[in-house]
Amino acid sequence: MKRLIDKVREKALLPFLAFIFAFFIGGVLIVLSSPEVMSQINSPGKFLTSAGAKIGNSYLAVFQGSIFDINLARESGILRGFYPFSETVVTTTPLILAGLAVALAFKSGLFNIGAQGQFIFGAIGASYVGFHFQLSPVLHVSLALLAGVVLAGVFGGIVGLLKAKTGAHEVIVTIMLNYAAGLFILWLLKTKTFLRPERQDPIAPEVLPSAQLPKLLGENQRIHIGIFIALAVTLLVWWLLNRSTLGFKFRAVGANANAARSAGISISFVTTATMFICGGLAGLGGAVHVLGTEYALTAGVAGSFGFDAITVALLGRATPLGTVFAAFLFGALQTGGRTLLSNTGTPADIVQVIQALIVLFIAAPTLMKMIFRVKKSTSDTTMAAKGWNG
Numbered sequence: 001m002k003r004l005i006d007k008v009r010e011k012a013l014l015p016f017l018a019f020i021f022a023f024f025i026g027g028v029l030i031v032l033s034s035p036e037v038m039s040q041i042n043s044p045g046k047f048l049t050s051a052g053a054k055i056g057n058s059y060l061a062v063f064q065g066s067i068f069d070i071n072l073a074r075e076s077g078i079l080r081g082f083y084p085f086s087e088t089v090v091t092t093t094p095l096i097l098a099g100l101a102v103a104l105a106f107k108s109g110l111f112n113i114g115a116q117g118q119f120i121f122g123a124i125g126a127s128y129v130g131f132h133f134q135l136s137p138v139l140h141v142s143l144a145l146l147a148g149v150v151l152a153g154v155f156g157g158i159v160g161l162l163k164a165k166t167g168a169h170e171v172i173v174t175i176m177l178n179y180a181a182g183l184f185i186l187w188l189l190k191t192k193t194f195l196r197p198e199r200q201d202p203i204a205p206e207v208l209p210s211a212q213l214p215k216l217l218g219e220n221q222r223i224h225i226g227i228f229i230a231l232a233v234t235l236l237v238w239w240l241l242n243r244s245t246l247g248f249k250f251r252a253v254g255a256n257a258n259a260a261r262s263a264g265i266s267i268s269f270v271t272t273a274t275m276f277i278c279g280g281l282a283g284l285g286g287a288v289h290v291l292g293t294e295y296a297l298t299a300g301v302a303g304s305f306g307f308d309a310i311t312v313a314l315l316g317r318a319t320p321l322g323t324v325f326a327a328f329l330f331g332a333l334q335t336g337g338r339t340l341l342s343n344t345g346t347p348a349d350i351v352q353v354i355q356a357l358i359v360l361f362i363a364a365p366t367l368m369k370m371i372f373r374v375k376k377s378t379s380d381t382t383m384a385a386k387g388w389n390g
Contacts, residue, residue: 015315015322017368018361019329026354027055030346058346065339066332084335086223090293092331094119096230097285098309099316099323100237101156101278105170106318107241108274109254114159114174115282116306117181118152122283123290124185125151127297128194130207130290140210141291145229148287149280155181156279157272164268170275178306186299194297204297213292226288231324233284238320240277250274282306311359330355 031037031051040047064070066088073081098115105112125147135143159177162168188194189202196205213224241247252260253270261267285305294301312330316322337351361368368374 013374014365014368015317015326015358015362017372017374018315018358021361021368021371022354022357023059025357026350027059029350029353030055030058033347033350034345054344054346058340058344058350061340061343061346062333062336062351064336064343066336083221084339086217086221088328088331088335089227090222090224091335092327093224093226093230093292094285094289094305095308095312095327095331096324097233097288098282098305099312099327100234100320101280101282101285102309102313103316103318103320103323104237104241104250104281105274105278106313107254108250108270109257110160110163110271110274110278111171112156112159112174112275112278112282113171113310114156114177114306115278115285115309116302116304117174117178118156118279118282119286119289119302119306119309120181120185121155121279122148122152122286123294123297123301124148124188124286125283126211126287126290127204127207130211131205134208135210137210140208141213144207144211144291145284145287148283148290150283152283152286153276153280156282157276159279160272160275163275164271182299185297185301189297189299196296202299206295207291211291212295213288222293224292226292229284229288233281234320234324237281241320246273282309285309311355314359314362 031054034054037047037050037054040050065084067085068081069084070081072083098119101115101118102112126144129144129147130140133140133143155177159170159173162173163170186202189204194204196203213226215221216223216225216227239247241251249260249265249270252263252265253267257267260270286302289305290297290301308330312326313323315326315329316324333351333355337348340346340351341348
């Protein structure tokens with residue numbers, strides 16, 4: 001039991017310290033960006049009081065915009081006060097799935113920078129099945145999700161196949177395919193098949209109601225069953241990595257490809273299979289996003305989910321459970337950042353700075369250990385050197 005606690009502590013300590021330190025630096029930036037606070041710098045007492053109030057109000061605004069809004073609760077009841085949390089869950093759901101697509105690749109020693117393009121192809125597949133066919137609700141949703149997974153899986157599998165057969169570096173290939181996916185969806189939305197009738201702007205028809213993911217709290221809130229799909233897939237990925245033969249091969253190749261090859265593991269198979277599964281995971285995120293909230297395919301349907309997924313996987317130490325917590329954190333920051341400017345006048349860009357700082361500090365474990373005087377364990381090493389195994 002003690003060994004398990006020590007292991008959890010070792011994995012969670014660095015992200016926690018990075019989180020705390022990033023919010024501390026964010027507080028400093030909030031003060032520096034406020035003319036009202038900085039105008040009182042010549043009066044230390046008033047300056048510290050004003051600075052503390054500014055920081056507290058800013059982070060309170062993020063909390064109210066992402067978790068619980070006391071004003072909504074007073075006006076419409078306690079349940080309505082949790083509306084911001086429902087929006088956080090909506091943002092978090094595709095982030096979990098896209099983050100898993102990056103984390104699983106890390107475990108196999110690969111860098112999947114192509115979650116953005118895979119997300120787009122998943123959205124394309126789900127959108128087409130969603131508006132083109134008329135089926136019963138359960139079957140329609142299932143086939144639309146499956147279409148997104150398979151189409152994006154094939155798109156991701158191309159990367160693994162190219163690396164396995166030609167030695168092409170997956171980072172370069174995935175970056176190029178992100179551009180290809182972005183341009184492809186722009187072209188696709190101009191075709192007769194995907195362009196909405198009597199519309200000139202690039203937008204596809206809405207998916208039929210039978211293909212839309214059911215809402216959990218009624219039509220007034222956007223939260224849908226996609227969150228349960230994401231959590232179920234997280235458990236599946238955990239089982240794959242820790243309880244299956246295929247997952248053992250993934251981890252073996254990620255830890256030491258040469259040793260794995262000597263043990264009889266096919267590196268080509270692992271590389272191709274990993275990228276296919278990762279593409280499917282990111283594609284499922286795109287499918288859930290379209291069927292759960294967007295309904296209509298647009299050129300910007302992916303937003304920055306695929307790129308944020310890299311950050312989420314990094315913060316989550318490339319573990320399934322860690323990815324879920326990291327996705328919730330980033331979902332909350334993104335959702336809460338929308339109310340930061342309106343409630344306090346603090347630039348919403350501060351949230352993006354905090355996200356960037358968290359990543360920076362996660363990527364610099366030695367710096368964090370030096371600042372907080374944490375004893376260096378014998379297993380400490382960079383995540384990249386160990387295939388991002390955490």
